[in-house]
Amino acid sequence: MASLKFSNVYINDNWTITGPMESDSKLKKIDIKLDDYYFDEKTFEQAEIRMQKMAINSILARHKLSSKDIDLIVGGDLLNQIAASNYANNATNIPFVGIYSACATFPESLIIAGSFLKNDNVNKIIGITSCHNLTAEKQFRYPIEYGSPRTQTSTWTSTAAISVLLSKKKKNIKVESGTIGKIIDMGIKDTNNMGAIMAPAAAQTLYEHLSDLNRNVDYYDLILTGDLGCVGGEIFKEYCSKTYNIKIKKHLDAGCELYLKSQNVYAGGSGPSCLPLVLFNKILLQKKYKRILIIGTGSLHSPVMVNQKISIPAIAHAVSLEVL
Amino acid sequence: MNKDEYAKLVKELSPKEPRIKNAIYAFLVGGLIGFIGEVIVNILIESFGLARVDSYAWLALIIIGISCLLTALGKFDNFVTKAKCGLIVPTTGFAHSVQSASLDYKREGFVTGIGANAFKLAGSVIVAGIISAFFLIILKVMCYG
Structure with missing residues (x-):
């Protein structure tokens, strides 16, 4: 059986950073809206890494937590070798589980985090998910500036990094x-x-x-x-x-x-x-x-x-x- | 539901591409570029006293230069998205494909980045050109000596 029931796993908070397209969309309460895909970095990949780092650090800062208080980070992204997540977690000093299941990364991270939280010695976990339209475009499709014509059924990869704080504290x-x-x-x-x-x-x-x-x-x-x-x-x-x-x-x-x-x-x-x-x-x-x-x-x-x-x-x- | 039934369902529920509209649009844009090219050729012949053969070479340079500049300024992709094959099929599209791939990989070095990836899209066109030229020249030698 691949279904698990959780008795005390709660999403306490989330922190969001989005790209220019998402800022103009129907979303509300975004923590930081970027108006530039580069985010002051040299490449789009580095921008995505910075977005993830910021998402992790900001949720820690908001709850006045340090890296010692977090038992685990579970997360992934779209890049080859989930590069953005690996590089973003380079300096966090928190144990890290990198996952890849393309756009199903977020629920997968919740399920893995939930399973870890069943243990007594695990108390707080951060889930991180990111994607960047232009890094995905470059990797999976045509060069960014090529502007290849799109079909009616095609979708647009969003640009955002979202971190969630999971714990056993009954909240939200x-x-x-x-x-x-x-x-x-x-x-x-x-x-x-x-x-x-x-x-x-x-x-x-x-x-x-x-x-x-x-x-x-x-x-x-x-x-x-x-x-x-x-x-x-x-x-x-x-x-x-x-x-x-x-x-x-x-x-x-x-x-x-x-x-x-x-x-x-x-x-x-x-x-x-x-x-x-x-x-x-x-x-x-x-x-x-x-x-x-x-x-x-x-x-x-x-x-x-x-x-x-x-x-x-x-x-x-x-x-x-x-x-x- | 098996795979064939599913393919049918997907076809039924997916919106159709406006092919005729796209084709007409591409035809008009492509034709417009041809028209502009012809105007430039005539200006080169009339005002600069170039021979017709030379002015076509200059025309190619001018059109490639303009499309590369627009690609680098980040404008050309917006035009391509709208005009579709009207801009991809002429020389403008070829220059644009090399330029856009180079821009993508410029941070990964001259050799491993730009050198290795510039012809990512255009490479197959060049290979096709070389192979067809090879066979055509054999054919020409065989027929005409």
């Missing part, structure tokens, strides 16, 4: 349970339609989560998927009802919720930061939902395998949150 949001998903490949090869690649993985994880915990989908006030985008979101709902007979009443997709229509991002936003950005800086601020199931969806695409014409696998992890 309870991490109630989590499900680690399976890798699913439905034969889609189109890198411009990530939503279609990831939707079956999200549906599979939702199904496993509900059957493992013996719940009905109506148990949740909201199903928030990570970055399927507006197109993938529709495919997800259709696939759920056709394959698993799950009729989702209240579903939102973080990718579809992130940007404004006028920002010309076609099917919406994506990236590991997309889900926590929309969750913390939009959905939770509305105070409308009590029980939220977040499903982070990651397209595990490697440019090498794509060039070898092999279809793209995807993974999804789900975490059930309760707003206190």
Whole structure:
């Protein structure tokens, strides 16, 4: 069984830094908004490292904690060898678990942190997630200045770093349970339609989560998927009802919720930061939902395998949150 | 649901590309560049007294220079996003692809960065050009001696 129940794991706080596009979007209460993709560094990669460092240091400073008070950092990003996270944690002097599951990084970090917090000697954990539009573009697609034409189904990688502080102290949001998903490949090869690649993985994880915990989908006030985008979101709902007979009443997709229509991002936003950005800086601020199931969806695409014409696998992890 | 059924579902729910609109737009932009090129050639012939062959060489230099400058200033990608193949297919696109790849890797050194990556996109065009030139010249020698 890949679902875990947590009895005392809470998200105490979060800290957000975003790029220029996200600052103009529908988000509120962002801690720092950047108006430059370079963030005063020489390269975009170094900018992403600095964003992560700042996210970690700022959440420590806000709670007057030092690195000795934190037992573990769990996090990842989109770069090869999760370079941003590795370099950002170079000087933190805190034990570090680096994870990669593309855009499903955030829920995966919550599940790993939750499992560690079950131990008596672990008390505080920081989860860190980041992505940078231009480093991702450079690595996965075309050169940045090339401006390659995009398709209607393509999504825009967000630029942000988000840190969360998890502990056993009952405050703000309870991490109630989590499900680690399976890798699913439905034969889609189109890198411009990530939503279609990831939707079956999200549906599979939702199904496993509900059957493992013996719940009905109506148990949740909201199903928030990570970055399927507006197109993938529709495919997800259709696939759920056709394959698993799950009729989702209240579903939102973080990718579809992130940007404004006028920002010309076609099917919406994506990236590991997309889900926590929309969750913390939009959905939770509305105070409308009590029980939220977040499903982070990651397209595990490697440019090498794509060039070898092999279809793209995807993974999804789900975490059930309760707003206190 | 099997893979074929899923592919059908994805096709059904994914929005269609406005291909005809894109094609017309690219045709007009590409044609406009050709028109500007012809104007420049005529100016070079009339005002600078160049031969037609030489003025075409100068035209290529001018167009490549302008597109490289616009790429470096960060403007060209916005035009490409809008005009699509209208700007990628002419020489402007070739210069732009080399320039944008070089800009991406400029911090990674002259040899391992710019040198190794400048022709990331344009390399296949050059290889295709060399190979086709090789076979065509053989054909020419065989037919005409």
